[in-house]
Amino acid sequence: MLTPITFYAVTTLMIASALGVILARQPIYAVLSLVVTLGAMAALFVLLGAFFVAAIQVLVYAGAIMVLFLFVVMLLDLSPEVAHRARRQTLRGVGGALGLLFLVKLWHALRSLPGATTDLAAAAPLDGTTRAIGLRLFTTHGLPFELASVLVLVGVIGAIVLAKRTLD
Template sequence: MNIELILFGAFALLTLLSAGTVIFARSPINSAMALVSTFFFMAGIYVLLWAHTVAVMQVLVYAGAIMVLFLFVIMLLNLGESPTRGKPTVARVAGGAATVGLFAVLAIILLKLPAEPATLSTGAQASFGTIATMGQVIFTQWLFPFEAVSLLLLVAMVGAVVVAKSRI
């Protein structure tokens, strides 16, 4: 047993615990803060997997910018505790069924994976995961989805302000 395996287990356990807190927290603020800790623990896992660029992006983009946006929306909407807590509704039953279905599909996919790991050529290993490579892929192959997500976030933020403005 080496230190990487111990750290991976610790980060994985803490990620699962904080993700569970996101789901079961009564306050939306507590849920959002637990999501921030989940993002940080995932960044730790990315570092252990030698994906330093993804780890930095995880902290900067998700734990930083996106969570600040989420917290502003929560505060603007002045969300409190849900009055229907614990009551089964159609949406909760459908969400639970979708979750079970997702886990079933993931289990099937994991069972079909080959036993031997994939290998990269020497040239691909040198450029794998660098900022230049990621930027080239994002701004050529994935430019439209990248811009669509940024537009979607802008629309969500404007919508939250409009909804909150009617209450002020």
């Protein structure tokens, strides 16, 4: 009983905030609405039992990438959109057509999936995705994982060298 309620609550929130992304006049509000959308999407993943994907969704999309978005918006100091009004009509048409195309393709994809189950409760429990990913990360992919630490180290050194005013 609890799952459907949560599901509908989360999806309503998601649709509302997604509308906020495209309707907000101030770019900063659009970005903040996108954060809510992505957060709600993470909640959907939790409902599906994909806890690891949910955590990554929050860390990478709602966290890192959105911070980047905010930085860009603040850096460019965008004014509320007024300048583009002339081109709006055609843009609306193109956007609507693309959205329709996406919905049609999505409908086809859902219909053609072999053995797609509509009963989410039966589909959910894939045992321990985090465990499975962790096992692969530290066995078959152990070396690239360790190597990535050197990459991060180079990034840290580089950022300090380029950004800091005095080094010694």
